[in-house]
Amino acid sequence: MEKIRCQHFVGERPLFGSHGIHVEKCTFDDGESPIKESGDVTVDDCTFGWKYPLWYGKNIEVSNTTLLEMARAGMWYTNNISFTDCLIHAPKSFRVCDGVILRKCTFTKAAETLWNCKNIKIDNVYAVGDYFAMNCVNVEVDGLRIDGNYSFDGAKNAVIRNSVFNSKDAFWNSENITVYDSTIIGEYLGWNAKNLTLVNCTVESLQGMCYIENLKMINCKTQNTTLAFEYST
Numbered sequence: 722m723e724k725i726r727c728q729h730f731v732g733e734r735p736l737f738g739s740h741g742i743h744v745e746k747c748t749f750d751d752g753e754s755p756i757k758e759s760g761d762v763t764v765d766d767c768t769f770g771w772k773y774p775l776w777y778g779k780n781i782e783v784s785n786t787t788l789l790e791m792a793r794a795g796m797w798y799t800n801n802i803s804f805t806d807c808l809i810h811a812p813k814s815f816r817v818c819d820g821v822i823l824r825k826c827t828f829t830k831a832a833e834t835l836w837n838c839k840n841i842k843i844d845n846v847y848a849v850g851d852y853f854a855m856n857c858v859n860v861e862v863d864g865l866r867i868d869g870n871y872s873f874d875g876a877k878n879a880v881i882r883n884s885v886f887n888s889k890d891a892f893w894n895s896e897n898i899t900v901y902d903s904t905i906i907g908e909y910l911g912w913n914a915k916n917l918t919l920v921n922c923t924v925e926s927l928q929g930m931c932y933i934e935n936l937k938m939i940n941c942k943t944q945n946t947t948l949a950f951e952y953s954t
Contacts, residue, residue, distance in 0.1 A: 722763075730755060749774060775799055783807060788814070790830060812850065828853075831869060867891075870907070873898070892917060911936070 725736070726745045732752040736742065739759040748768045749755040755769065756762060760779040767783075769792040775781055778799040785806050788795055792811040796802060796818060803822035812832040815821055821841045828834055831850030835841070838857050845864040853872045854860065860879035870889040873879065877896045881903060889907040892898055892914050899918040910929030911917050917930075918937040928948040930936055936953045943949065 722761075769795065773797070775802070778802065831867075 723742045724745065725742055725747060728747045729750065730747065730752065731750045734754050734757060735749070735752065736756045737754065737758060739756060739762065741761045743763045744767055745765045746767065748770070750770045752771055754773045754776060756774055756778065757776045758778065762778065762781050764783040764786055766785045768787045768789065770789045771791055772793055773795065774788070774792055775796045776798055779801055781799060781802040783804045787807070788809045788811045790810045794813040795811055796814055797816040799818050801820040802818060804826050805824040807826045809826060809828045810830055812830045813834060814828070815835045815838055818838045819840055821838050823842070823846050824844045826846050828848040828850065831848035831853050833852050834848065834850060835854045835857055839859050841857055841860045843860070843862040843865050847866045848869065850869040851871050852874065853867055853869055854876055856875040857873070858877045860876060862879065862881040863883055865881065865884040868887045871893065872886060872888040872891045873895055875894045876892070876898060879898045881898070881900045884903040886903065886905040886907065890909045890912070891905060891907055892911045894913045895917065896915045898914065898916070899920065900922055901920045902922070904923045906925045908927045908929065910924065910926040912932045915934045917933055918939070919941050920939045922941045924941060924943045925945045926949065927946065929946060930949050930953055931951040933953040
C-alpha cells in the first residue's frame with residue numbers, strides 16, 4: 722500500500738482514481754473531489770476543507786479526521802465506508818451509500834445527512850441537524866444522540882438501542898422500526914409509520930404516535946404527552 726504523509730493538497734482531484742493508498746496527516750484545501758473514484762483507501766488524521774471529498778469510492782476507512790463546513794456533500798455513491806473518531810462540520814454527508822459504519826463520530830451540522838443509504842451501523846454518534854437518516858434501510862444503532870427534527874423519515878428495517886432523540890416528527894413514514902432503552906422527545910412522533918415498536922422507552926410527545934399501523938409500546942413511560950394514539954392500531 723502506497724503511503725502519502727504530511728502533504729498539503731490544493732486544486733481539483735489531487736488523488737483522483739487512487740487505489741491501495743494510506744493517506745496520513747494530510748490537508749486537502751480548495752479543490753473539489755480530492756479522492757473521488759478511489760478504492761481500498763485508508764485516511765488517518767487528515768483535514769478536508771472543500772466539497773465532495775469521497776465520491777464514488779469503495780472500501781474506504783477514515784479515522785481521526787475532520788471535515789470542515791465546506792467539505793459538504795462529502796461521501797456520496799460510496800460503498801463499504803467507515804468513519805471512526807471523526808469530527809464532521811459539513812452538511813449533506815453520506816448519500817446513496819451501501820455499507821456505512823459510523824463509530825464515535827460527531828456531526829455538528831448534520832442537515833440532510835445519511836440519505837438513501839443502506840446497511841448502516843451507528844455506534845456512539847452525536848448529530849445536530851434536521852432530516853438525519855432519511856429513507857435509510859437496514860440500520861443498526863447503539864448510542865445515537867440526535868438534536869434535530871424529522872430524523873429517520875421514511876427509514877425501513879432499523880433497530881435502535883440506548884439512544885436519545887430530541888427530534889420533532891421522528892420516524893415519520895417509517896416501516897419496521899424497533900427502539901430499545903431510549904428517550905424520545907418531540908412532537909408528532911411516528912405519524913404514518915408501519916410496525917413501530919418501542920421497548921423500555923421514555924416518550925415525551927405532544928400528539929405523538931398517531932396514524933400508525935401496528936404500534937407496540939412495551940414497558941414504556943409517557944410524560945407531557947397528550948392527544949396521542951389517534952387513528953393508530
